[in-house]
Amino acid sequence: MADDQDKLAQEWADALLDGGDSDDPLAGLDNVTDPADAGSADVGNEEESLADEWAAALADSEQDEVKHEKEQAFLSTQTHEYDLPDMGPDAKAGSSSGKRDLDFILDIPLEVSAELGRTKLLINELLQLGQGSVVELNKLAGEPMEIYVNGKLVARGEAVVINEKFGIRLTDIISPIERVKQLG
Structure with a gap:
């Protein structure tokens, strides 16, 4: 080196x-x-x-x-034609007969219940109930019963007996506005 x-x-x-x-x-x-x-x-x-x-x-x-x-330019030139149904005045107003086509919902099952009244009990009080016991409800005699559809109040009425079965004669139907208010 x-x-x-x-x-x-x-x-x-x-x-x-x-x-x-x-x-x-x-x-x-x-x-x-x-x-x-x-x-x-x-x-x-x-x-x-x-x-x-x-x-x-x-x-x-x-x-x-x-x-x-180049790919973006090519894709921007591509067009697709869709066959859309005519949305003329007849389609906006419904069918020509003016009747809505609601047949598809007619087979949907709903649970309808009638409520005579409610109360709250302690477990001790519930255990002491027996045959012949009386449970006091929050409604007065003569007040209308409430009719619920799927748990939502839709009407009120009075109890009637028809052919030895209970029924309800509707006296008041809840307006759609009141039903919407119940949701909130």
Whole structure:
């Protein structure tokens, strides 16, 4: 290694002497190698290859962008035709007979219940009930019973007996506005 350094020092000295008459003091150093540059050839190659990789990646990115723009332009030109039903005045007003077509909901089962009254009991009071016990309800005699459909109050009425069965004669039907208020 000492021989390499001596050789390199001699090359520097010769280069300085050869380039001494020129205006540029570094003119004779073209053929001189610097010990720090001994590994720089590899670094230069690595930098060039890295630069080439970056250039290739940027070119690929630009190609992808151009391809995406072309795809978007193509897709924007595509149209689909749909066969939509005529929504003329007859369709908006319903059928020509003016009657709504509600046949599809006629077979939906509903639970209808009639409530004579309510009360609250303690467990102790409930356990003491027996045959012949009387439970006091919150309604007065003669007050209308309440009719519920799927748990929602829809009407009020009075109890009647028809052919030895109980029934209810409707006396008041709850308006749709009141039914909506009950939901809230």
